[in-house]
Amino acid sequence: MIQQPTDVVLRVLRACICGSDLWAYRGESARQPGQRIGHEFLGIVEEAGSEVNGFAVGDLVVAPFVWSDGTCAHCAEGLTTSCPQGGFWGSVGSDGGQGEAVRVPFADGTLVRLPAAAASDDHLLTALLALSDVLGTGHHAAVGAGVKRGSTVAVVGDGAVGLCGVMAAKRLGAERIIALGRHRVRTDIARDFGATDVVAERGDAAVEAVRELLGGEGAQAVIEAVGTEQSMRTAVGITRDGGSIGYVGVPHGSGTGLDLGIMFDRNIALRGGVAPVRTYIPELLPDVLSGTIDPSPVFDLTVGLDEVPAGYRAMDERTALKVLIKP
Numbered sequence: 001m002i003q004q005p006t007d008v009v010l011r012v013l014r015a016c017i018c019g020s021d022l023w024a025y026r027g028e029s030a031r032q033p034g035q036r037i038g039h040e041f042l043g044i045v046e047e048a049g050s051e052v053n054g055f056a057v058g059d060l061v062v063a064p065f066v067w068s069d070g071t072c073a074h075c076a077e078g079l080t081t082s083c084p085q086g087g088f089w090g091s092v093g094s095d096g097g098q099g100e101a102v103r104v105p106f107a108d109g110t111l112v113r114l115p116a117a118a119a120s121d122d123h124l125l126t127a128l129l130a131l132s133d134v135l136g137t138g139h140h141a142a143v144g145a146g147v148k149r150g151s152t153v154a155v156v157g158d159g160a161v162g163l164c165g166v167m168a169a170k171r172l173g174a175e176r177i178i179a180l181g182r183h184r185v186r187t188d189i190a191r192d193f194g195a196t197d198v199v200a201e202r203g204d205a206a207v208e209a210v211r212e213l214l215g216g217e218g219a220q221a222v223i224e225a226v227g228t229e230q231s232m233r234t235a236v237g238i239t240r241d242g243g244s245i246g247y248v249g250v251p252h253g254s255g256t257g258l259d260l261g262i263m264f265d266r267n268i269a270l271r272g273g274v275a276p277v278r279t280y281i282p283e284l285l286p287d288v289l290s291g292t293i294d295p296s297p298v299f300d301l302t303v304g305l306d307e308v309p310a311g312y313r314a315m316d317e318r319t320a321l322k323v324l325i326k327p
């Protein structure tokens, strides 16, 4: 239901489960009974508040994983995730995307319109859903890592974000992209998305393998899409002196795996953080619509709303990469 005149209510057409939702599923992040979940969704505007100017009932729209007012200084700078009026779907008192409908605050600042015809194109809708989080987050990592035409890139993490990082690096013109991963299904997608090499080793062996591929040096641009101490240590290990790490893995665990002394000596930069995907959607959308990039293969299991628990189980047991929800 509309609560503020700047709200719209969306009927959800597609949503999905994020790797970060698993922390709640496993009981490792606190949730309250009745609290909603799901921060990636697209749908049709079903109701619009009296002060909503940009959207009307019937519009097909995609939501980024945080809402933002679109009017403050941070939003103007493109850092929509720092909007003081912004928030994260599924936080206490707000709706989540894994349901039938969502109340969207600050609709004009938050939502992005999609072509109406996409609503009847099943494959395209799935690809467009990636704009909600994983594609924009992968892009943020690639930008943070400083990927440009001709770059050599290494990607730590073979989840949906890491794979989208490969896609984003390729899109930005990277020449060589080394994907770290050992699950065949995932590394096959990485190759489809543009990876030129795959390294299956982990830890110190992975660092050695990447350096061997690159003639003893690391990569200029490294994408870190896991968020553990081990993955960050690997990322530092495979970065060339003077290179940059774009990190988008949500940090978990007590330490960071960062040795500032090593990073200082080797002039390694660290950039990234929570991705302001709202800012990136207008840039990435045309390439998804034209089929220049197609992130839909990251969704490898589809469930209905009543099968969502099975979807969580599949992702928790790593039998599914990313679960698509069709309400």
Ligand SMILES: [Zn+2]
Pocket: 068, 069, 070, 071, 072, 073, 074, 075, 076, 080, 082, 083, 084, 085, 086
């Ligand atoms: Zn704002």
